[in-house]
Amino acid sequence: MRRLNVAMIGFGNAGRAFSRIILEKQKEIEKTMDCDIRIVAITTGRRGSFLCEEGIDLEEACRQIEEEGAFRTDSPQYSKLTSTEVIRSVEYDVMLELTPLQIFTGQPAIDHIKAAMQRKKHVVTANKGPIAWAYKELREMAEEKGVCFYYETTVMDGTPIFNLTVDTLKFCKVTEVSGILNTTTNFVLEELAKGASYEEAMQEGRKRGFVEADPSMDMDGWDAAAKTTALLNVLMHADITPRDIDRTGITAITEKDIKEAKRRGCFIKLFCRGVIEDGKVVGTVKPIEVPEQELIAHIDGTSSAVSITTDLMGKLTIVEHNPEILQTGYGIFSDLIRVIDHSK
Template identity: 60%
Template sequence: MTKELKVAMLGFGSAGKAFAKLLMDKHGEILDKYKCDVKVVAIATNSKGSMVDEDGIDLELAISDVKNLNHFDKKRKGYSNLNSIEIAEKVNYDVIMELTPLKIFTGQPAIDHIKAALNRKKHAITANKGPIAWAYEELRDLAKRQNSLFYYETTVMDGTPVFNLVDETLDLCKVTEVNGILNSTTNFILEEIAKGKAYDDVIVEGKERGFIEADPAMDIEGWDAAAKTAVLLNVLMGANITPVDIERKGIEDITAEQIEYANKRGNIIKLICHGSIKNGKVIGKVEPKEISQDDIYSNIKGTSSIVTITTDLMRDLTIVEHDPEIEQTAYGVFSDLLRVIRFNKIIEY
């Protein structure tokens, strides 16, 4: 017998639209394999309006409206004036997807969105790293009390399975250390300066190519990397820390001369994320470091990323994500949705 799963999406930016396209493409396969009819019943945005339709929103029309009108058509069935928190609190859905922009110093309003869903015994999926960086234990424990599922694969490496890997294949392994290169903006800047380009020219080029935000300070000063480090340490090592607890140094003071000097010694400079246990306490650090050109980390270019998880039983496991596009981010959210379908016993094996 076919079951129905209703999804509420908070945010409909690049990742949200890519997820919607993926869901349309795979809807038939989900129905066939899992006997589950997934319907998006709500979409909330800050500037483009909202849509609510318990019969299921026409995602193709929603994408078309945003592309052609830059907002949802007010004449279309389901157009709504409800905002994101009202949708989280009032709409009839089974799973909420938190896809709103990151607020790196508070995690809000994404934290409140997820709380609202969990308090109603709904399941929650987030691509927004803020809630995991600022309130992971609170949200995790709330989900457990409510017997709800709470997933967040996309928060660090797009669709690359990091948390799923540990959850599902490293049973009873204790994570003792984490290292990684997790910020593509700094990766790109350091590489281009190493090629002899001026810093200002690199920033302009990166913005034109979409690698660099209009205000790249959060990346350059190491805040994005610190947030991702906090996420990894909170989930994998029970750190219960926030980005401000991470010892942080960005690449803002790295010069072309330093990069050239490192190169002459056979090294390369990368912004490295690190977490380990010291005196029984989990500590995190983000800093530019010289690494050997023979090291696997030296080969992480452009938008690629890497993370190494050290465990007591399996020692070092290294995962590389090569040049992800927005489709990989969408797949991370999609894979979490499939986990909800499986583990919520929507299907019976």
């Protein structure tokens, strides 16, 4: 049986959701794909690292983080190695880049990916920063080193957007991408339309667990800009960064704006779009009025949607309905399965 060693750089909610999927599906993977997946390294920024060349006890790793807040230093699997040291020295086949997003640089995730690829290791990233800031360079490096480089989770969790275009829309040229990509602003605008204040909407979102303590990256449109950049870089070969996106957030939207839009039979949405103008890909993120009869107007709560327009298949729209962390974990898992399929 083939053995696949995996190093996880980052072990937040998404990493633990992925780990539980591995625990649930491991026997099935062994039976159907003749592959034994072993997590041999887990690193965190402040909660320690685990190393075990025969495979980490994932159940215990999840328990320690969730119940004790950190890896126990007296555990036989505990290690003082940093993420960079693990990436450069541990024997693994696939690196999972799961560190928190640094939206204005994409670092240190970009350097993590480069270091793994230099060792000819396959890479899966759930961090949108590298795709938004250095996609072309990383894609070319993966091709040069002959390794897999997958990133499905970077936009809309585990929804198969990138895989769809690669695997089932072969020879289609993408001419436009658009959609609702930021769940926080979508939720806030919906709550405002119901009569809530900004602060009430924020409090409710924090209570539900998806609004950050500092929501400015969402409210100012930076998260949506990063996701739009990732889509345009991959699907339309744009070679741009989030700073190239014409970006406007929702902080200037008032109760009056919401009511006037409603009077006209419209909803206000933070709309992301990329088109080709004069041979160049141009991206925008801005609040617009959407007529209530359009599908995009009814993307509610924490749902997301993306529309892909192609020359041969016309316009396709994919909706992700109110995802939980399981969907994010599945996106990482699905990319790892692709590595198994494409690296035999």
